[in-house]
Amino acid sequence: MAAKRTENEGKYHILKDKQLIVRCFLFLLLAVRLNLLFGIPSRVILGTWYLCLATTNASIWLIRSIGIEAQSAGNSIILRNQTLLINAECTAIYLMIIFGTFILVYPTKWLRKLIGLALGISAIYVANVLRLTLTA
Numbered sequence: 451m452a453a454k455r456t457e458n459e460g461k462y463h464i465l466k467d468k469q470l471i472v473r474c475f476l477f478l479l480l481a482v483r484l485n486l487l488f489g490i491p492s493r494v495i496l497g498t499w500y501l502c503l504a505t506t507n508a509s510i511w512l513i514r515s516i517g518i519e520a521q522s523a524g525n526s527i528i529l530r531n532q533t534l535l536i537n538a539e540c541t542a543i544y545l546m547i548i549f550g551t552f553i554l555v556y557p558t559k560w561l562r563k564l565i566g567l568a569l570g571i572s573a574i575y576v577a578n579v580l581r582l583t584l585t586a
Contacts, residue, residue: 469557477555484547498538499525505575506536509582518586529586542578546571 502525510527513520520529527534534540553566 473555473557477551480554481548481551484551498541498543501541501543502536502538505541505579505582508575508579509534509536509586512579512583513586516583520586527582527586532586534582534585536582540578540582542574545578546574549574 506522506525506527510520510522513527513529518529520527522528525536527536549570550567553563553570556563556566
């Protein structure tokens with residue numbers, strides 16, 4: 451005779467999965483630390499300032515390539531009817547932080563993590579420049 455199964459036997463309990471809990475904790479810790487780091491005004495952290503300039507220049511190049519007159523002044527895009535100020539929020543840095551954090555805590559080899567970071571962050575950057583170009 452087969453033994454009777456209890457109601458909870460065979461069910462997955464997320465709180466009993468220690469590896470998942472550790473990875474969630476690492477994700478939260480890394481995401482909070484990186485957001486705090488990049489939350490400092492963009493002129494204080496040169497990397498964020500240079501990312502603003504790179505985003506501005508790439509957007510201006512793409513805007514000009516589709517035939518729209520555009521000029522840059524620092525991190526501003528000057529168009530005929532409007533001026534776009536590119537600050538840290540316009541660079542998609544926070545989306546890159548969240549994406550990078552997910553990749554870093556994912557259980558795989560470091561080479562695959564590096565490839566994922568390079569391809570993913572590049573794709574986010576290109577999509578963001580396209581977004582800014584469509585805004586113009």
